[in-house]
Amino acid sequence: MGQLDRRHFLSLAAGATAALSAPMVRAGGHxxxxxxxxxxxxxxxxxxxxxxxxxxxxxxxxxxxxxxxxxxxxxxxxxxxxxxxxxxxxxxxxxxxxxxxxxxxxxxxxxxxxxxxxxxxxxxxxxxxxxxxxxxxxxFVDGAVDGWSVAAQNKMPHAYKAGSQTELLKAQIEAMPQGGVYAMVAPPNPYRCPPGPYERVSMVAHLLKQINPTAKILIADPKEKFSKQGLFEEGWQNHYSGMIDRIGPDFGGDEVSVDPGEMTLTIGGEVTKVDACNVIPAxxxxxxxxxxxxxxxxxxxxxxxxxxxxxxxxxxxxxxxxxxxxxxxxxxxxxxxxxxxxxxxxxxxxxxxxFPARFSNTCWSLISTNDGVKVGATYEATDEKIAKVDGFVSSTGEDAGTRQATYEESVGWYDGISADMFG
Amino acid sequence: MSKLLMSIAFTLAGTGFALADAGGDAEKGAQVFRKCASCHMVGEDARNRVGPHLNGIFGQPAAMVESFRYSNAMTEAGEDGLVWDYDTLSRFAENPRDTVKGTRMSFRGIADPDDRNDLVAYLRQFSDNPADIPEAAPTTTGLDHSVAPEILSIVGDAAYGEYLSGECTSCHQASGQANGIPSISLWPEQDFVTALHAYKDGAREHPVMQMMASRLSNEEIAALAAYFATIDQ
Known part of the structure; x- marks a missing residue:
C-alpha cells in the first residue's frame, strides 16, 4: 500500500468522526x-x-x-x-x-x-x-546448546529475560577470581535484540576493567557477522584492548557444548574452564x-x-x-x-x-561511558511482509561529543518508551 | 518546593531584588544567545515560540509571560517564589532540567560561567525599559530554516496527526517530560513544521530525525504540528 493521499485520508476521517461519536461495535451479541x-x-x-x-x-x-x-x-x-x-x-x-x-x-x-x-x-x-x-x-529452543537446559540456568544464566537472571549473572561476574574468564555463548539468528549480546560484552568488559582488569572475555559465536560489528570492534579496541576474544564459526564458534557441573565450555572440541558462563541459546x-x-x-x-x-x-x-x-x-x-x-x-x-501501517526502529547500544552508538530504520507494510524503507547506522570514528549525545538520547528514549508502554 | 528553589527563595529573601550585575559582556552575550534563539525571541516584536519571549524577564516571577503554556513544573516554580534575576537565570541556564525539574525546556545548559554572565547581561538589555525594547541582533532571531509559504500555510488535521504521533511518542514523551530527547509538545505549528522540514531537507543533522522526517508528506507534517500544538498533556 502506498502513501495515503490527503483526499483519501479526508474521506476516511469523515467516517472516523462518525464512528467516534457513536462507535459501531461488532461484538457478537455480548x-x-x-x-x-x-x-x-x-x-x-x-x-x-x-x-x-x-x-x-x-x-x-x-x-x-x-x-x-x-x-x-x-x-x-x-x-x-x-x-x-x-x-x-x-x-x-x-x-x-x-x-x-x-x-x-x-x-x-x-x-x-x-x-x-x-x-x-x-x-x-x-x-x-x-x-x-x-x-x-x-x-529458548530445547537442546540448542549441547549440555545446557533451563534446569542449568542458575549455573549458566542466559540473562536474556531481565530480572533475577540478570542479577544472578552480575553476581557471578563479580565473584570471578582475578584473571578469570567470562564466557558468552552467543545465539544464532534470528534472536531478540541483535546488538544485545555485544552490548553485553561491552558492559561486562566495562565492569571487569574496574574490578578485575586481568580477566578475559571469550565469545563463542555461531554467526559470521553481527549487528554494529564494526562499531563494537572499534570500541573494544579503544576501551578494552586485549580483553575480548570472539570465536566465530570458522574456528568452531558454531560447535559448542557446555558442562554446567564442571563449568567448562567446549568450542570446536577444545575444552576451556570458565568462571562465569552466559549461555544465550537459540x-x-x-x-x-x-x-x-x-x-x-x-x-x-x-x-x-x-x-x-x-x-x-x-x-x-x-x-x-x-x-x-x-x-x-x-x-x-x-x-x-x-x-x-x-x-x-x-x-x-x-x-x-x-490507515496504512508504518513502522520504525532504533536500537541504541552503550560501549563504554558516554560512548553510545545506534542503528535504525523505517518500514512499511507490504502484502508480503513488513519491508524496510530506509535506515542509518552510527559511523566508526565519531567524535566523543556525538557519542555522548547518542548515549544521552538513549536515556531519553528509555523514558519515552516506558511512558508509551505504561502511561 | 524543591531544595534548590528553597535555597533560591532564601537568597532572594536575604537580598531583595538587588539585580546585581555580574559583569557580563552583553555583546558577547548576543553570541551566546544564538544557542537559545532556536526557541526563544527577544527584542522588538519578539513573540512566543517554542519557548516564551524573554523581554522584561528581569524581576519577573517564573512563568509570567501571557499566553504561553508553561509546564506545570515552571508554573509551580513561579508560584513557589522563583523570580528571575542574575543568579536564578544563570543557574537555570547552567542546567535547566535540574533547576526546574519537569520543565519542557530541552536544553543541556551552558557550562561556562562567563558565557552565562554574558548571556544574562545581554538579556538584561531587554528588561531595562519596557517602553523601549531594543532590536535584537539579526543573527539571534528567526527560524533556522526557510520553508515555502505554501507549505507553512497548510492547515494541519490534528486528528490525523494524533494517529501519526504514535511514531513520535516511542521517544518523545507526550507529557512534555524531556531528558535526553527534547519535548515536542505545545510547539507553535510554524516552529514544528519548520523543524521537521529542516530535517527532511537535510538542513538539520540528526540521523533518526532525518530518517523519520524523510517519509512524512507536507500534509502529514502539518497534521503532526497541529496535533502536538494542542496536545492535552
Whole structure:
C-alpha cells in the first residue's frame, strides 16, 4: 500500500468522526467487544494501552502478565555495566489499570481455544475474546546448546529475560577470581535484540576493567557477522584492548557444548574452564504462541498491516514472537508494531478508521561511558511482509561529543518508551 | 518546593531584588544567545515560540509571560517564589532540567560561567525599559530554516496527526517530560513544521530525525504540528 493521499485520508476521517461519536461495535451479541492481550512487555503493554486509550472505553481490554513488576530487557545490559540499578528498570501496571481502565490480570495464560475464542489462565479462569493479542516474547529452543537446559540456568544464566537472571549473572561476574574468564555463548539468528549480546560484552568488559582488569572475555559465536560489528570492534579496541576474544564459526564458534557441573565450555572440541558462563541459546516464540497453534517453526507468521496471524485472523502476534519480515526483534520494534496492531484491532471491532501501517526502529547500544552508538530504520507494510524503507547506522570514528549525545538520547528514549508502554 | 528553589527563595529573601550585575559582556552575550534563539525571541516584536519571549524577564516571577503554556513544573516554580534575576537565570541556564525539574525546556545548559554572565547581561538589555525594547541582533532571531509559504500555510488535521504521533511518542514523551530527547509538545505549528522540514531537507543533522522526517508528506507534517500544538498533556 502506498502513501495515503490527503483526499483519501479526508474521506476516511469523515467516517472516523462518525464512528467516534457513536462507535459501531461488532461484538457478537455480548455487549462491548473484548480484547485479551497476553504479555505485558513493549508489545503487549503498548497494544493494551493504545487500544484502551484510543477506543475511549468502547473496547474491554484485559492484559494478562504474570509479573507484577516488569523489568525491561532493554537497558538491562546497562545494569551489568553499573550504569543503571535494577529498580530503575522495573515498572508496575497500576497506571494502565487506573488511568486507562485496563483489566490487568497477573497470571499465566496456559491455554487458547481458538474455536470458542477463550484463553485459560493457570489459576483456572477463562477469558473470552473477540480479538486476542499475543506478545509473549521469547523462549529458548530445547537442546540448542549441547549440555545446557533451563534446569542449568542458575549455573549458566542466559540473562536474556531481565530480572533475577540478570542479577544472578552480575553476581557471578563479580565473584570471578582475578584473571578469570567470562564466557558468552552467543545465539544464532534470528534472536531478540541483535546488538544485545555485544552490548553485553561491552558492559561486562566495562565492569571487569574496574574490578578485575586481568580477566578475559571469550565469545563463542555461531554467526559470521553481527549487528554494529564494526562499531563494537572499534570500541573494544579503544576501551578494552586485549580483553575480548570472539570465536566465530570458522574456528568452531558454531560447535559448542557446555558442562554446567564442571563449568567448562567446549568450542570446536577444545575444552576451556570458565568462571562465569552466559549461555544465550537459540530462541523461539514464547510458549503461548505454540499453545495457540499460530506458529510455523519457531515463530508466528503475521500479516504486515495489523500483525494478525496468518493462521488465525482473530489473533495478533507482536514483537519478538512474530515473523513479520524485515524488522529486528527489539523492544522498539514491538512498541511500533503494537500501535499498528491496536489500530487494526480497533478498526475491526469498532469501525474506527484504519490507515496504512508504518513502522520504525532504533536500537541504541552503550560501549563504554558516554560512548553510545545506534542503528535504525523505517518500514512499511507490504502484502508480503513488513519491508524496510530506509535506515542509518552510527559511523566508526565519531567524535566523543556525538557519542555522548547518542548515549544521552538513549536515556531519553528509555523514558519515552516506558511512558508509551505504561502511561 | 524543591531544595534548590528553597535555597533560591532564601537568597532572594536575604537580598531583595538587588539585580546585581555580574559583569557580563552583553555583546558577547548576543553570541551566546544564538544557542537559545532556536526557541526563544527577544527584542522588538519578539513573540512566543517554542519557548516564551524573554523581554522584561528581569524581576519577573517564573512563568509570567501571557499566553504561553508553561509546564506545570515552571508554573509551580513561579508560584513557589522563583523570580528571575542574575543568579536564578544563570543557574537555570547552567542546567535547566535540574533547576526546574519537569520543565519542557530541552536544553543541556551552558557550562561556562562567563558565557552565562554574558548571556544574562545581554538579556538584561531587554528588561531595562519596557517602553523601549531594543532590536535584537539579526543573527539571534528567526527560524533556522526557510520553508515555502505554501507549505507553512497548510492547515494541519490534528486528528490525523494524533494517529501519526504514535511514531513520535516511542521517544518523545507526550507529557512534555524531556531528558535526553527534547519535548515536542505545545510547539507553535510554524516552529514544528519548520523543524521537521529542516530535517527532511537535510538542513538539520540528526540521523533518526532525518530518517523519520524523510517519509512524512507536507500534509502529514502539518497534521503532526497541529496535533502536538494542542496536545492535552
Amino acid at each position: 455487549g462491548k467487544p473484548r480484547v485479551v492481550v497476553i504479555g505485558g512487555g513493549a508489545g503487549g503493554a503498548t497494544a493494551a494501552r493504545y487500544i484502551a486509550k484510543d477506543s475511549d472505553g468502547a473496547i474491554d481490554v484485559t492484559l494478562v502478565e504474570p509479573s507484577r513488576l516488569y523489568y525491561t530487557c532493554f537497558f538491562s545490559n546497562l545494569y551489568l555495566g553499573g550504569f543503571r540499578d535494577m529498580n530503575s528498570l522495573g515498572h508496575s501496571y497500576g497506571n494502565l489499570a487506573a488511568s486507562y481502565g485496563i483489566n490487568v490480570v497477573h497470571d499465566w495464560a496456559v491455554g487458547v481455544d481458538r474455536d470458542a475464542k477463550t484463553v485459560t489462565l493457570a489459576g483456572g479462569h477463562v477469558l473470552p475474546y473477540d480479538r486476542l493479542v499475543l506478545s509473549p516474547g521469547i523462549d 530462541m523461539k516464540a514464547g510458549r503461548i504462541a505454540d499453545i495457540a497453534g499460530v506458529t510455523d517453526g519457531n515463530w508466528a507468521p503475521v500479516n504486515a498491516q495489523d500483525l494478525s496471524s496468518k493462521i488465525d485472523g482473530n489473533i495478533h502476534v507482536l514483537g519478538d514472537a512474530c515473523a513479520q519480515g524485515d524488522m529486528p526483534k527489539s523492544g522498539f520494534s514491538a512498541n511500533s508494531q503494537a500501535k499498528a496492531c491496536a489500530m487494526g484491532v480497533r478498526g475491526a471491532l469498532t469501525d474506527s478508521s484504519v
